Amino acid sequence: MQKSGGLGYLLVGASAAAWWLSKDENRSKFDGWMTKAKQKFNGETTPSDDAFPIHKAGNPHPEDIADNKMVNEGAQYAVNYYNKKEQ
The missing domain is CATH 1.10.1220 (Arc Repressor Mutant)
Structure with missing residues (x-):
């Protein structure tokens, strides 16, 4: 019987995310996405x-x-x- 590859998938995903975030452009995109998500989560609205x-x-x-x-x-x-x- 073989163990599930959950940990392996997690490591592959983390490696891919680290590679993608190694570029400044991608980090700024990610920061923008996280800021928007945080604002939506907190119920803040976009200013006019x-x-x-x-x-x-x-x-x-x-x-x-x-x-x-x-x-x-x-x-x-x-x-x-x-x-x-x-x-």
Whole structure:
């Protein structure tokens, strides 16, 4: 009588998963899947399009000091990086 191959199948599956997760692209896909599954399990909903800050991109409100400061610092970083590369 032969033993069931349950442990062997488990090892083969774990090896295949480890091989598949060895690529960065696959790990990011898996992370996204797990995040979505966790949100569904916890009953969280996906935010509407209005909640995404991308709608403000490139057009910060003049009175939004924090956003204007962030945009300004981002521009300084790029200029400093370019200047260091040129020198």
